[in-house]
Amino acid sequence: MFRIQTFNKISKDGLKLFDKAKYDVGEVVTDPDGIVVRSANLHSLESGSRLMVIGRAGAGTNNIPVNDCTRRGIVVFNAPGANANAVKELVLSGMLLAARNLIAGIEHTKGLFGQGDRVSELVEKDKAKFAGYEIRGKRLGVVGLGAIGMMVANDAVGLGLEVEGYDPFISVHSAWSLSHQVKPAHSLLRLFGNCDFVTLHMPLTPETVELVSSKTLPQFKRGAVLLNFARAEIVNEADVIDALNSGQLSAYVTDFPSQQLLGHPKAICIPHLGASTMEAENNSAIMVVKQMMDFLENGNIVNSVNYPSCSIERCGDFRLTVTNENVPNMVGQISSLLAGDGLNISEMVNKSRGDLAYNIVDINGIPSEDLVARLRSIHGVLSVRKL
Numbered sequence: 001m002f003r004i005q006t007f008n009k010i011s012k013d014g015l016k017l018f019d020k021a022k023y024d025v026g027e028v029v030t031d032p033d034g035i036v037v038r039s040a041n042l043h044s045l046e047s048g049s050r051l052m053v054i055g056r057a058g059a060g061t062n063n064i065p066v067n068d069c070t071r072r073g074i075v076v077f078n079a080p081g082a083n084a085n086a087v088k089e090l091v092l093s094g095m096l097l098a099a100r101n102l103i104a105g106i107e108h109t110k111g112l113f114g115q116g117d118r119v120s121e122l123v124e125k126d127k128a129k130f131a132g133y134e135i136r137g138k139r140l141g142v143v144g145l146g147a148i149g150m151m152v153a154n155d156a157v158g159l160g161l162e163v164e165g166y167d168p169f170i171s172v173h174s175a176w177s178l179s180h181q182v183k184p185a186h187s188l189l190r191l192f193g194n195c196d197f198v199t200l201h202m203p204l205t206p207e208t209v210e211l212v213s214s215k216t217l218p219q220f221k222r223g224a225v226l227l228n229f230a231r232a233e234i235v236n237e238a239d240v241i242d243a244l245n246s247g248q249l250s251a252y253v254t255d256f257p258s259q260q261l262l263g264h265p266k267a268i269c270i271p272h273l274g275a276s277t278m279e280a281e282n283n284s285a286i287m288v289v290k291q292m293m294d295f296l297e298n299g300n301i302v303n304s305v306n307y308p309s310c311s312i313e314r315c316g317d318f319r320l321t322v323t324n325e326n327v328p329n330m331v332g333q334i335s336s337l338l339a340g341d342g343l344n345i346s347e348m349v350n351k352s353r354g355d356l357a358y359n360i361v362d363i364n365g366i367p368s369e370d371l372v373a374r375l376r377s378i379h380g381v382l383s384v385r386k387l
Helices: 066-072 084-099 102-110 116-130 147-158 172-177 188-194 237-246 278-298 330-340 369-376
Strands: 002-006 023-026 034-037 053-056 075-077 139-143 162-166 197-200 224-228 249-254 267-269 318-325 344-353 356-364 381-386
Touching (some): 075 278, 084 102, 084 147, 084 197, 084 278, 102 116, 139 188, 147 162, 147 172, 162 188, 237 249, 318 369, 330 344, 330 356, 330 369
Parallel strands (some): 002 034, 034 053, 053 075, 139 162, 139 197, 224 249
Antiparallel strands (some): 318 356, 344 356
8 A cells, every 4th residue: 555645735637546445645644655746845844764756746846855855765756748738828928918018908997997988988098008019920039948848939830920949958859849930049149139039948957047147138139028937046037127127128927926026017927827727737647646656556767857767568477676876787786686586587677867777677486575685785776676
C-alpha cells in the first residue's frame, strides 16, 4: 500500500486515478511514499525516510527543494505542457489588452456609473482617449520555444503577426511542431530590437535571472510591449519601470504583480492566472499522477526534473531499479552480482543525468533479499528497489 500526501487542492480527475486498493491518498497522510503538490512551499517540509517521489501538478518546481531531493534519492516529476494552452491564451489576451488600451478604457467606463441617459454621449465623447492599434502585421518575438512558447508562436502567426523565435536549446518535438512561418532570430538582442511585442517563456535558471534589465532594455525597439508569464525574476523590475517611465517600453504585461507595478499606469498586472483554468489543473494532475504511479509500480521515469528519463515495458519475473553515482563500472558490478546468483537479465537500461545514473533491470528468477542488500552495499549505489 503506497501512501500519498496531497498539498493544495488537487484535481479530483487526477487523484481518482490512484487505485484505492494500492494507494492511501489524502492531506492527512503521514510518512508518505509520495507527495502531490501544486504551489505549497515544501522547502521547510520535514519528510520521512519513506518518501520516494514528489509530483508537481504544474510546470515550475521552485517550491520544491530539488537539489536536496536528488541527494536523498527522491524523484521529482512535473507536468510540462499540461497548462500550455491556458498560458498561451492568456499571453495572447495580454497582447490585446496592451494594444487596445482595454484596461484603462474599461475602468473609465465604470466611472460613468450614475450618469444616467448621458452614458452613451460620454462614451462617444471620451473614446478617442483610449484608441489603440491592431496586432495584425506587428512583429512578435518569442523567447523560449518550449510547449508554451511554441503554441504562442504558432497561434500568433494565425492572428497575422510576423513572429520571430529564439531558443538555442529547442527540443526536436518543438522544432517539428513549430510553424514554418516562425522565423529564427539570429540573436536575442536582434530579436529585442526587431519586435513590437516580446514574450518570455523560459525556466528560471542562473542564466535567465534578470535576462531583461538595464543591460538589455536599451536594445528593445522603442515603445515595445514586454510580456512576462514565465517567472518574475527573469526581469529586473526596477529597470523595467525605468523603461516604462522613459517610453522605451510602452507596456509591461505580467502575471506577477508587485506593489511597485500595481502603482504604475503602464503595467498590466494579472493575478498569476496563467495556469488557472479547470482544464489546465485537470491536465496537470492527470499527467503527474500517471507518472508517479508508473514510477512507484514499475520504476519508470518520465518528465523528471532531477532524474534521467528511463522507461521500458516489463518483461521479466521481477524488476530491480538501482540509483547510483555516475561513475565507471557500476553496470558491470550490478550484472556480476546478478549472474553470481544465477539470475538472467531479460532487459536492462541505464541512463545518466549529470552525476546521477539510474538503471532498470528486468530479471528471470526471484532476487533474494540478501542480493538486494549486496547491491545496496556497492560503493556509489544510492538506492535499490525490488518491484
